[in-house]
Amino acid sequence: MKHKKNILITGGAGFIGSHVVRLFVNKYPEYNIFNLDKLTYAGNLENLIDIEHKTNYTFLKADINNQSEINSLFNKYKFDCVIHLAAESHVDRSIEDPLAFVKTNVIGTMNLLNAFKNIWKDDFTDKLFYHISTDEVYGTLGKTGLFTETTPYDPNSPYSASKASSDHFVRAYGETYGLPYVITNCSNNYGQNQFPEKLIPLFINNIINNKPLPVYGDGNYTRDWLYVKDHAVAIDMVFHKGKKSETYNIGGFNEWKNIDLVKVLCGQMDIKLNRPNGTSEKLITYVKDRPGHDLRYAIDASKIKNELGWQPSVTFQEGLLLTIDWYLENERWLVNVTSGEYQEYYEKQYQ
Numbered sequence: 001m002k003h004k005k006n007i008l009i010t011g012g013a014g015f016i017g018s019h020v021v022r023l024f025v026n027k028y029p030e031y032n033i034f035n036l037d038k039l040t041y042a043g044n045l046e047n048l049i050d051i052e053h054k055t056n057y058t059f060l061k062a063d064i065n066n067q068s069e070i071n072s073l074f075n076k077y078k079f080d081c082v083i084h085l086a087a088e089s090h091v092d093r094s095i096e097d098p099l100a101f102v103k104t105n106v107i108g109t110m111n112l113l114n115a116f117k118n119i120w121k122d123d124f125t126d127k128l129f130y131h132i133s134t135d136e137v138y139g140t141l142g143k144t145g146l147f148t149e150t151t152p153y154d155p156n157s158p159y160s161a162s163k164a165s166s167d168h169f170v171r172a173y174g175e176t177y178g179l180p181y182v183i184t185n186c187s188n189n190y191g192q193n194q195f196p197e198k199l200i201p202l203f204i205n206n207i208i209n210n211k212p213l214p215v216y217g218d219g220n221y222t223r224d225w226l227y228v229k230d231h232a233v234a235i236d237m238v239f240h241k242g243k244k245s246e247t248y249n250i251g252g253f254n255e256w257k258n259i260d261l262v263k264v265l266c267g268q269m270d271i272k273l274n275r276p277n278g279t280s281e282k283l284i285t286y287v288k289d290r291p292g293h294d295l296r297y298a299i300d301a302s303k304i305k306n307e308l309g310w311q312p313s314v315t316f317q318e319g320l321l322l323t324i325d326w327y328l329e330n331e332r333w334l335v336n337v338t339s340g341e342y343q344e345y346y347e348k349q350y351q
């Protein structure tokens, strides 16, 4: 009988990770999907209750920082492929505590690379280490231009420096040990289950609660936004069709200045909450800028489009409405993730 592939997805209880886990579990009954997550403030199993009983799904609570724990899981389950999403992801937190980002993003990635290499080093046939990364590794753009896969790395925040470093280690393991890998660098994601510290869910939460909307600096910073389910589809495509040792940039072809995006969001929230037009905009408060704030990220996603046929399927208008609706229908989720209730609950369950 053909061996059923064991696929390890790290960070599967988090925002992007949970969408990837769901897609893989539902679409590929022929794979055993293992979701390895530390269950930090940003990841909780509530995000996956709809698939947790599937027979091809297993949850493993573990910390990628712990090499011996990671080694024993690799020895036990012999993961054929890894899709590595586990990371500390929030730029503002990295400014407060850079070391936490080195530990999880750099050392954690190395621990996974080491465990994967040690298991398969004699024969890497049909194996893959897929590293999920960010467009922030390229640094900042001026008013024009796009990041391509050959743009030199030039990270500015402790977060992006840690992700750049982990990308380099993945490539170094590819060159040095022949480890089969692929890397994708994606732009800003938005959608269901995103922790309300990131711009869109934070502002939705604040509007619901009539709290100020803290726009950093003058708000004239530009980001490219991609609906998270489109990102999950791109990951599926790269996992199955991407060329080994390659990098693919993933983006939404959808650039917004922060302040323009916030105003659109405010308008939509007024409609959904039946508040007079202009109510939410009054909450906008310009605050001290983020130190080292990158001016603009924008992605040239033509490589993944031309080589693999991927492009976003959800427009920003549609995606934003789906996102707002989800948060309004799941206010309990918002309350429980911000209060830490879910984290406490799941910590007790998996002690």
Ligand SMILES: Cc1cn([C@H]2C[C@H](O)[C@@H](COP(=O)(O)OP(=O)(O)O[C@H]3O[C@H](CO)[C@@H](O)[C@H](O)[C@H]3O)O2)c(=O)[nH]c1=O
Pocket (backbone or CB within 6 Å): 089, 090, 091, 092, 133, 134, 135, 136, 186, 187, 188, 189, 197, 198, 199, 200, 202, 214, 215, 216, 217, 221, 222, 223, 258, 290, 297
């Ligand atoms: C939280 C917050 C953010 N901002 C601004 C800062 C940025 O220019 C923009 C988006 O901020 P954030 O939502 O924190 O996302 P950003 O720093 O761009 O980074 C995100 O996008 C990256 C991809 O580009 C991911 O790799 C990161 O993990 C993810 O956090 O909005 C505000 O003006 N006010 C805020 O309160």
